[in-house]
Amino acid sequence: MADIFSSMQFLWRGLFVTVEVSLLVICLSLVAGLLLGVVVTYGPLPARLAIRLFSDVIRGIPILVLIFFVYYGLPLTGLNLNNFVSAVMALALFSTAQIIEIARGALQSIHHGQTEAAKAIGLTFAQRLLYVIFPQALRRFLPPWINSVTDVVKGSALVSLVGVVDLMLAIQQVIGRTYVPLPLYLLGALIYFSINYTLSSLSRILEARYAYIRE
């Protein structure tokens, strides 16, 4: 009984790490992705090309390779990051690349006439983005973004492979002690599913909330 209790506590801490990794990655990649997404849509050509190159390269590499590269590869250049930071950074890079593309798609889907009408009443670039483009792009951004958030939560399980004791690694370690794999894997799957199902439900609610805007 005490065994189960300590196992549960162990899993609970793992879940906390999973949530911590996910939240960090989601916040970092949202800020970086939106910023770079705006630049890639409206910025000068050299910046656009550089960001495109970044996002194409990152999206063409498996997340696991990215994590190993940051954790095992970067130390060769003298940059030593611990496993937690490496894992978060690799996941954030990956997610940033996704969000750049989502943001670019959402921004470009807004008709050029909206920008012209906003210019015509004298709004500056920042005002046009803030009051005209972003509110319209938001509803096109949200569903694919929440999709990418669920990818982050699922992808966070990969941090276990560099020894970060997240939910996944906690489950494996408990299995290693107790030799009861199936119920524990099922429990893990259920937890991941609950998180992501909640997120995708939220996405549907938000979609409905913004459905009234039509062009």
Next chain:
Amino acid sequence: MPISASNATSAPAHEPGQPVVRIRGLKKSFGQIVVLDGINLDVHRGEVVTIIGPSGGGKTTLLRCINVLEIYDEGSIQIDGVEVGFTDSSGARRKRTESDLAHHRAETGMVFQLFYLFPHLTAAENVMLGLRKVRGFGKAEARAIAERWLDRVGLAAKADSLPSQLSGGQQQRVGIARAVAMEPKVLLLDEITSALDPELVGEVLSVVRKLAEEGMTMMVVTHEMAFAREVSSRVVFIDAGRIVAEGRPEDVFQKQSNERLRSFLARVS
């Protein structure tokens, strides 16, 4: 067609004093294609200048250059004596900064063929946005101004409707209210009835007619020849990037002095 009352009060073609819009030697190309090829034109306060001509002749580009949605290549456009697209310092022409351009665009209202209302904002909010963020009015003040203008275009009851809930004609009237609420020095109308069902054209034109009678300075690109004849103080015929004929509407439409003008009018009427 008789000359309407609005013509009697409008300015003659060569009014003394500084024009609101002064265009000299204006040139604009898109790649190899020369769209504007040396336009000279003055628009005085209270004048309604209608620009007619075949598609691709440069009419719309001319309007877009005036509020700098397009940057012109050569020549000069001045609004109340101020060059709109460039600054001149010791002979070097420099494109104006973004905030300069924004400031300038607020002085030149533009109404678009396809309305381009902001779909996420109500009719009143569409009108209020520029008033609040550019003119700096508070919310209540901006709302009052917006309601006054919506009332004048006959849409007082639709202030809280979203564009998607309005007909094309109603949307375009909101578009006009959004532009004139900023009290621009000149109002630019770019084929504002071309995208409307025929039965909705009249309600939009009557709003423009009213503005003309109240002395709003306007430049109107249109294919509605009867309307052009009725409201214009002056008609300008542009073909292949040049002003080919210009004059009082009765002269332009009746004398048809120019061969290209004659064939154009024969096609559209």
